[in-house]
Amino acid sequence: MKRSGAQGNTPALMVQGTGSNVGKSLIVAGLCRLFANRGLAVRPFKPQNMSNNAAVTGDGGEIGRAQALQALGCRTPSSVHMNPVLLKPETDTGAQVIVQGKRFGTMRAREYGKQKNTLLPKVLDSFSTIASEADLVLVEGAGSPAEINLRSGDIANMGFAEAANLPVILCADIDRGGVIASVVGTHAVLEADERDRIKGFFINRFRGDPSLFDEGMREIAVRTGWRGLGVVPWFADAGKLPAEDALGLEDGFGEGSLKIIVPVISRIANFDDLDPLRLEPGVTLELVRAGDPLPGDADVVLLPGSKSTVGDLAFFRNQGWDIDLAAHYRRGGQVLGVCGGYQMLGKTISDPDGIEGTPGTVDGLGLLDVDTVLTAEKSTVYAEGAHEGSGAEFSGYEIHIGRTTGADCDRPMMRLKDGRAEGAVSADGQVSGTYVHGLFTSDSFRSAYLASLGASSDLAYERSIDRILDDLAAHLESVLDIEAMLEIAARGRS
Known part of the structure; x- marks a missing residue:
């Protein structure tokens, strides 16, 4: 044919x-x-x-x-x-x-x-x-x-x-x-x-x-x-292949010593960010559903992307997860927010044009010294660069509305190929946020990130998917x- x-x-x-x-x-x-x-x-x-x-x-x-x-x-x-x-x-x-x-x-x-x-x-x-x-x-x-x-x-x-x-x-x-x-x-x-x-x-x-x-x-x-x-x-x-529907996500993967937990917000988006972590032998990835507390023995809390950031922030609080997250942070735990999760970690989220509902400003979780303003303009671009902390290279993509600025943006998580800063890191280094999806598919970044938390990685993710x-x-x-x-x-x- x-x-x-x-x-x-x-x-x-x-x-x-x-x-x-x-x-x-x-x-x-x-x-x-x-x-x-x-x-x-x-x-x-x-x-x-x-x-x-x-x-x-x-x-x-x-x-x-x-x-x-x-x-x-x-x-x-x-x-x-x-x-x-x-x-x-x-x-x-x-x-x-x-x-x-x-x-x-x-x-x-x-x-x-x-x-x-x-x-x-x-x-x-x-x-x-x-x-x-x-x-x-x-x-x-x-x-x-x-x-x-x-x-x-x-x-x-x-x-x-x-x-x-x-x-x-x-x-x-x-x-x-x-x-x-x-x-x-x-x-x-x-x-x-x-x-x-x-x-x-x-x-x-x-x-x-x-x-x-x-x-x-x-x-x-x-x-x-x-x-x-x-x-x-x-x-x-x-x-092991990327899932299309969040309903098909299982609640737990792996039995590694490093425990990463993910609160499953109501409009979770781009959850394929988690796929490489599911295959890491040194990682236990646990998805926490509505009604359950965030476990106290987590090493990392990962806040995923959201299709409705303001609505999912309210959902997050309704589960009492904001209290659990604050306790995790006080215990010295790491926090990573991706896209909508990054926006939630800041001080405020403003929606002056009512893009996600009623116009106004809501308080964020306050773990990053940044503020986000939602705008109608949508960014859909590839992103390449290096992790600021380790120098490990990454490639990924952005799909988001909104601009995020603030003091913690002066400590970017990433440096894009054109030299621009991307994301933010808290002054104590415990909390990070980024707009880049797909980071963990990059073997070099994932290996460096996990190594910083005491876990090793020899997974060649993209080759494994191809196989x-x-x-x-x-x-x-x-x-x-x-x-x-x-x-x-x-x-x-x-």
Whole structure:
């Protein structure tokens, strides 16, 4: 299979799911690496995503972190066109809308529902851009096409598949139970033309001997008329890859002597900052949920990024975590704030224009002598430089609104490549803050940071992720009917 030359005929395959969190993102990442290993110019695409775990692209915008991982699977730079619509929840009823990498506005769910049709041309334009450079496009749906109450104006599942004339295969998760009902039930609620668009199905996350589900595969095929494409056994290393949804985060990792705790705030963002720490043998990483106190035996409290800093600061206080953090600091513990967590550690956060809600100023946690003013302008840039304390080099990215200034900024945590100071460190050295995400993916910085706390590191993080993607690709190739998928993709748009 090689590039057709005309994007309208570029082979493409859409992976939809029987529900959220059935493993679509991971499967697409593995298939991206599988086809890239075969020499194809494969590209990922997700028309609409909802996640506060975003990544900065090479063309200066932001997309869902899952699509950045899929681009890595393809061995190609990420692009805003791989995820043209990204919804970043700010409240239970509203989200910031990112279109082709840039902030489009903040909308409530009902308001966004009325806007979806106006966004479809931009989504199709991005798909055309991606398809024009590819031999094969792997498209990921969102949620499930069985959510027929959301079908009107849909741009995430069947609405997009119809607009782009894509064949679909269905992913179902057996680990959560009821997998036959989930597939057959999806078939039952779809319209006839939507059923016809689905060309096959596969079962994900099977534990044990897959042949034990042979009868189940036959029953599904008989009841739906869809082709069975295989059963994917549980992939143990899946949890080592960056997660898209904070709901999938486990509460504890590792058994190392250095204990790092992370309070899980309500709008936690860019939590993939934690991923390299999860794999460090010398580290115990513990996530603390609402209602639980911050443990008194922590060496480091890491305040993560937030999509709603002022709201999450109130959430933090409501858990009593501000009292626990103050006690941790008095015991001589280290504190690190990243992005929104950095803003919370300061003296004040001002929102004069009401970007996050009611205009005004709130007191921060007061552990850094800095003040933050939230502004409408959003920074989405790559960042490279060196850690001021150790000289260790780092690379990462910034996604934030607001400017932070104050006396502790005169002791920056980082020095960017162009010489600018970045972040802040308290006078006693116990508290640090930075706007740079992805710091811990840099082996040199992570090693130096952990060494300063008495833990050693020999983890080559990015190489380990690359190896896991290769292992995942081999895993999928051994159990799925890959040739049938290529045939479906090649024929589906004709």
